[in-house]
Amino acid sequence: MADVLIADDHPLFRDALQRAVLAALPGAQVYTADSVDALLVLVEGHADADLLLLDLHMPGARGYSALAHIRGQYPSLPIIVVSGHEESQVAHRAIAHGASGYIPKSAPVDQIVRAIHAVLDGDAWLPPQMIGNGSALDPSEEDIAARVASLTPQQFRVLNMIAEGLLNKQIAYDLGVSEATVKAHMTAIMRKLGVSNRTQVALAASHLAVEPAGTPPG
Amino acid sequence: MADVLIADDHPLFRDALQRAVLAALPGAQVYTADSVDALLVLVEGHADADLLLLDLHMPGARGYSALAHIRGQYPSLPIIVVSGHEESQVAHRAIAHGASGYIPKSAPVDQIVRAIHAVLDGDAWLPPQMIGNGSALDPSEEDIAARVASLTPQQFRVLNMIAEGLLNKQIAYDLGVSEATVKAHMTAIMRKLGVSNRTQVALAASHLAVEPAGTPPG
DNA sequence: GGTGCTATTCGCCAAAGGTCGAAACTCGAC
DNA sequence: GTCGAGTTTCGACCTTTGGCGAATAGCACC
Numbered sequence: 225m226a227d228v229l230i231a232d233d234h235p236l237f238r239d240a241l242q243r244a245v246l247a248a249l250p251g252a253q254v255y256t257a258d259s260v261d262a263l264l265v266l267v268e269g270h271a272d273a274d275l276l277l278l279d280l281h282m283p284g285a286r287g288y289s290a291l292a293h294i295r296g297q298y299p300s301l302p303i304i305v306v307s308g309h310e311e312s313q314v315a316h317r318a319i320a321h322g323a324s325g326y327i328p329k330s331a332p333v334d335q336i337v338r339a340i341h342a343v344l345d346g347d348a349w350l351p352p353q354m355i356g357n358g359s360a361l362d363p364s365e366e367d368i369a370a371r372v373a374s375l376t377p378q379q380f381r382v383l384n385m386i387a388e389g390l391l392n393k394q395i396a397y398d399l400g401v402s403e404a405t406v407k408a409h410m411t412a413i414m415r416k417l418g419v420s421n422r423t424q425v426a427l428a429a430s431h432l433a434v435e436p437a438g439t440p441p442g
Numbered sequence: 443m444a445d446v447l448i449a450d451d452h453p454l455f456r457d458a459l460q461r462a463v464l465a466a467l468p469g470a471q472v473y474t475a476d477s478v479d480a481l482l483v484l485v486e487g488h489a490d491a492d493l494l495l496l497d498l499h500m501p502g503a504r505g506y507s508a509l510a511h512i513r514g515q516y517p518s519l520p521i522i523v524v525s526g527h528e529e530s531q532v533a534h535r536a537i538a539h540g541a542s543g544y545i546p547k548s549a550p551v552d553q554i555v556r557a558i559h560a561v562l563d564g565d566a567w568l569p570p571q572m573i574g575n576g577s578a579l580d581p582s583e584e585d586i587a588a589r590v591a592s593l594t595p596q597q598f599r600v601l602n603m604i605a606e607g608l609l610n611k612q613i614a615y616d617l618g619v620s621e622a623t624v625k626a627h628m629t630a631i632m633r634k635l636g637v638s639n640r641t642q643v644a645l646a647a648s649h650l651a652v653e654p655a656g657t658p659p660g
Numbered sequence: 661g662g663t664g665c666t667a668t669t670c671g672c673c674a675a676a677g678g679t680c681g682a683a684a685c686t687c688g689a690c
Numbered sequence: 691g692t693c694g695a696g697t698t699t700c701g702a703c704c705t706t707t708g709g710c711g712a713a714t715a716g717c718a719c720c
Contacts, residue, residue, distance in 0.1 A: 408708095409669095430648045
């Protein structure tokens with residue numbers, strides 16, 4: 225029996241995805257998350273899952289950072305990226321970041337089913353009209369993705385909160401730890417990303433955004 | 443006699459642009475800058491110039507921030523954006539930010555000449571193959587552009603250095619002022635951008651980048 | 661059971677960031 | 691000339707950030 229993880233913040237679409245998964249894999253066990261944080265908890269508990277359907281636009285980590293991080297932490301977990309973006313550039317960038325497939329949210333159910341089967345068979349899958357003309361990743365973006373992938377789960381959570389412009393105090397409160405702990409994570413993050421202050425950390429994180437740049441803080 | 447400003451960090455291309463300008467406007471007075479900083483000095487001294495050719499990718503402010511700022515400070519100065527990007531999306535975004543024209547760096551000289559004449563006649567100009575399918579600017583991006591436009595010249599310089607991840611101390615040294623002065627500018631910038639700390643300032647600035655995100659600091 | 665290794669946690673102290681009030685300087689208007 | 695609005699400048703004071711050392715907890719391996 226297959227274990228499938230679904231991460232999407234839109235409840236209706238999450239249900240639709242779940243139905244598509246069950247249509248593709250009758251009897252599959254489906255677990256869902258509505259935020260990056262919930263997803264991190266989920267994968268920690270189901271590191272041996274067979275497939276992850278991941279929305280690029282979720283509260284807690286917009287863009288490719290979650291993809292890069294989970295790919296790095298669980299290389300054997302195939303990921304199909306689900307997104308509202310219709311541009312093939314977004315799809316190819318997802319593939320370049322290690323996704324096994326890409327499904328635009330406008331895709332019909334039978335396409336989703338086909339994508340799931342293909343990826344579980346070890347193949348890659350793109351919508352027919354998006355196949356071809358894939359370009360290589362910007363070296364600096366690839367570098368940052370690799371660095372983000374090397375972060376521990378807690379460090380990754382802190383990174384995302386920094387990328388939202390939060391103070392250490394707020395991060396500490398949200399995570400339920402002391403400010404000193406957050407600072408220790410900060411130091412580790414800066415070391416791993418190869419930068420020397422929090423502003424540069426935020427800028428590095430903004431590199432893995434989908435849009436021209438992430439939504440402004442505040 | 444026409445006054446034309448050229449801002450581009452590539453010396454060879456700067457010269458080529460200058461020749462194109464002189465071909466279009468024999469006898470024109472041309473002033474050049476190789477960085478955003480030099481450009482700011484230039485426009486302060488030639489606020490009544492007739493045209494500005496602006497490269498999007500220059501040391502000191504990558505992306506649309508310089509365009510937005512100068513448009514806000516000198517609304518009557520027409521700007522033609524010059525860029526190595528061939529995507530029509532980049533061109534349309536430049537127009538949406540108030541540019542009067544767009545010239546890809548691959549354009550032949552006679553196209554550049556035509557663009558200069560069109561813009562000086564008060565028309566907009568795009569390369570033929572890029573005309574049409576322009577989309578509106580993301581409201582949040584438009585909002586940030588308006589806020590960046592409201593910054594004073596010195597505040598804008600500080601903003602760009604923050605967006606590079608520099609410390610107040612480094613900014614103060616580069617500008618030749620005390621650290622306290624930089625901090626005062628910081629406070630003003632945060633007020634105008636509607637945010638509350640330096641990380642959010644950097645993230646807001648990264649919104650006006652051309653690429654998925656600006657080149658990483660360091 | 662021990663033995664490393666790493667993640668996570670934290671307190672302390674120095675450095676950087678941010679607020680407030682205020683002075684000097686520009687520049688156009690009257 | 692001088693008045694006033696806005697820009698640039700700065701010092702004093704408090705807050706936030708970041709580095710260091712260290713303790714604890716889980717985990718793989720022997």
